[in-house]
Amino acid sequence: MTVHELDLAGITDSGLRADYLKSSRLFRDIGRGRFLGRYMFPAAKRPYFDTFFSFVCYVDDLVDDVNRSLEVRKQRLDEFERAYLAACDGEETETDGPPSGDHVADAALSRALVHMMRTWDLPYRDVPQFVQAQREALTTYEYATYEEMDPFIQGVTLLPAVWINGLFEPQSEDSEELCRHTITAFQLLDFAWDVQEDLELGRLYLPLEDLTKFGLDRTSLAREVGSGHVSEAVRELMKFEIDRAVGHLDAGRAWGRTLHPTSRTFVDLDIETHRQMAVELVKDDYAFFGRPKKGLGFNSAKIAPRTAAAAARAKRINREAEQSGYRIRRPWSA
Template identity: 30%
Template structure:
């Protein structure tokens, strides 16, 4: 149980992040804090990786994840009888607010500030919300190219939004970041097959299921046979090829950003290892990288990030802040 003194220390730490990021308005600070809590609660792996960024960058990453997670939660866990209308209306309000440059919605307000500071294009947010709207009506994808159309908005643009904050040293960092976003999402699709089935969705391409003789019904029944294992081996191999391409983008980022992305890269990739270690028996459980495994990655990353800070390598904030 957290003591009051420990709780106060955490609050001071988060306040230091906002100070370092130049975020001083009380309402805006509250908006960013809400996004940070969303990030910490729903994205533990990526939140851990974000801690290896300079303090001045962390709130901005929190806002990107907080906005995305808030939207995702409405779609995945809203009241089925009202969720479609609720989310469609929320998307319309969010885009209207972002276009006019003002919002009373805290997650939109934080995102808008981040977009201004780091010059993040509105079309990335439009693409993201378009993919989220697809989840209201589309429950499966015929081909991998069909799925990639969805993933562009739901995953690739998240990587594209992140790149300005990470400070690219070469324009090709954007292409690699988009690939990493896709790799992360494909990893999530594989880990969450059972959870998605309960929501009535299948994110593995139907052409792949057909090729290996796997059906939606067999997966729902929890059948883990050689056909299912071969399907997952195929999907893992495809995902690892994306990771391999994305890996080259890490060195194209500012040195102060590399430990963050390298940590996320390793931990998410580790989920694929855990699927294999479970002998592909993932229809009745949710695999995860162990705490020991996380620490094994996190401790060297922390040391690397601390070396850059101690060396006084600048981490610019990307623009003038209001």
């Protein structure tokens, strides 16, 4: 993020500008290839985009940090929530002794996030619901049924998705439902792509009832995935999971068209990236599951050329929108 972007956004308070800049640096460091998506938005919207995605990635990383014990991760979620609630009330976070680097990051990100959500009329008081859903996911290691996994999908996946849909400026009443289908598809494809990594971390996000349907259990799945060769049962299981995800992707395929033109390029590229994930997962008779690879991102070799083309296209669209009088909303002021 640059000070020029903050100027264009109309964010003038020096303390708040520092919070936004810190949030953007966090996003750059932990957001992986998704950070490149910021260049598909008007410069004035990028501080808000950076802050929101920094928040989602930051809380995800608090939960997934295997270098910290379960108790420490629970504590970090509690600390972030306290910092966020303090920011909601315009108060400083209370700490025992001098604030650590974690506490400083919690507070800065929280202040920027509250401002971002209030600017875009998003339900900023509902953020603790997302933190609670992550807290519950922290100690859940498997799901018996797809229905049992629904609270995770609703709380961890779809709650922030509906919020970001507001930042994308929906132009249709159908937008939220299409967003829900699309982001559900993204999550299910991520579950399939990361199945080996999740199993190694002691988690499984494929419902046990699905494994049973194809004569598998958690132990046999863990033994096969990454072994270099997978059985017909694993291929059938993965086909079932990927088909479910692609069904949601197809149902939400019009999402981009329901958004303001300045948001469509990013969403369309994200959908294209996940469609490519589905292709990679099923290619060569599901060979991926014999030798899983790193995830696809906007900066990965297969997607990077599309990312560059999308950024160039978005630049033209954004310029035309601004020439036609488009301006983002004024920042929230207490």
